[in-house]
Amino acid sequence: MEKHAYLILCHKCDDTLQYLLKSIDDKRNDIYLHVDRKAKKFDFDKIKSSVVESKVYFTQRINVSWGGFSITEAELILLESALKNQTYEYYHFLSGNDMCIKSQDYIHKFFNENKGKIFLTFCGNDWNRNAQSRVKYFYLEQGRSHVLKVINKILVKTQKLVRVNRLKNLDYCIVGGSNWCSIPNDFAEYLINNKDKIYHIFKYTFCSDELFFHTMAYNSLYKERIYLLKISEFNNDKDLDMFKANQRYIDWNRGRPYTFCESDFNDLINSEYCFSRKFIYTDSNKLMKQILIRINEAEY
Template structure:
């Protein structure tokens, strides 16, 4: 048995449709951003498909609230001892192959599909990514994506660089031990159990990531890459993601023009998929399935 864990914050009818597509093969757990209001019809459809859904956290981009929602889903799914593999996707993801084919593949592997790199080696938007864990941020309270949030972020960086803040040193972690990567992962039970248990029993790590920026892209990588499970990690996550600006979004919102690239590759999931922009692409994928 396998589970798909979904972080959703918009286009709820599409999320319901995604659940209907996946449910014949997967147990489904969803965290809806607390700002989302489900209609009675949406609730009925989810419950009819035996989808477990929660709405505990007010999720904000770049904030620790995403980690809280992710860990909640993982712990809920782990309670079902029959589930042996877990897939974390967003509500804007869509299967690039048939759910049956995806399910069958993961029945025969114990690999972890998770991209990673050392945060100390990478710059994002001109900033050393390691700063995002070395320094203190409070984006559960401040909206990072507003104009004020962008100015506030720059001021935090300048101030903490001048003051030589190093939160990692305070908690006994080295810069070289912090890893980052894309949030979306496919992970077997033993590795996920280890990661959750490690996180629960190493409160200093929670303190680091609770006050970090984009910690949803770091906490799991840092635990698993520094563990005995590193040799089982495959960095090819088989997700089709176009990191370009299209339809007013980066990553790009996928459309029918992306279909030829999708079928030429070996992809399980794709993002971002959003109706109505992605209507023709979804139709082509459904025909392929």
């Protein structure tokens, strides 16, 4: 039986995470969760009880900061934990606010028909050019602190004055896009086997989680295996190919990203994608429950 690993970054124990896990729950899937170390009252037993068929594994925990290398580090922890456990056909990276919007029969069939492909969304060349400065200069670990943002701005200005350029001797084309992706086993092994290189290039950078998957794939033989390699001149969040490339329906036009609500049910269910974000389950927004009922009834 070909199995998939779902690798989830989360920071709280809530109904949203539970519905995500219920949408994954299947004997063909194992679930790995990285719980932000800042989450002090996380009910691990409650989360485990959310699933019946899948096995749930909790990884080593670190503090995760927005924009920091810690996100990349947490993703590598998830990937390495899964690889050490067993070989999976695919590794799907999700946040705790995501959900499967297709049945597991559909998802497994889709990835089996596209076996070996790498599902990554690439941003436009204008975005990639701006992203060079994320790697060109050194940054302190990021976060949402205004003080830290000011310190990093001063730090970057100083480095520009003394002409720091971390890209000068780097024979890599820096490209990026959404860090939510699905990758096959051999590319997963390639990333972990090159973990030292990833640390060397991307540690002390800004938002490296949006760069390292793409850069490592684009600058290797795996470039030929990217499911939909499309890099337009200008980034366009309305381009449907961006959803198709990583099979994740994310609406950046109505929010940053937009949180789907019950009125979006038909749009989500009738889409051609396997996953979606962003969701927040509340008493007034039970969309995730509606989707779960629908995908459990689906036959493919």
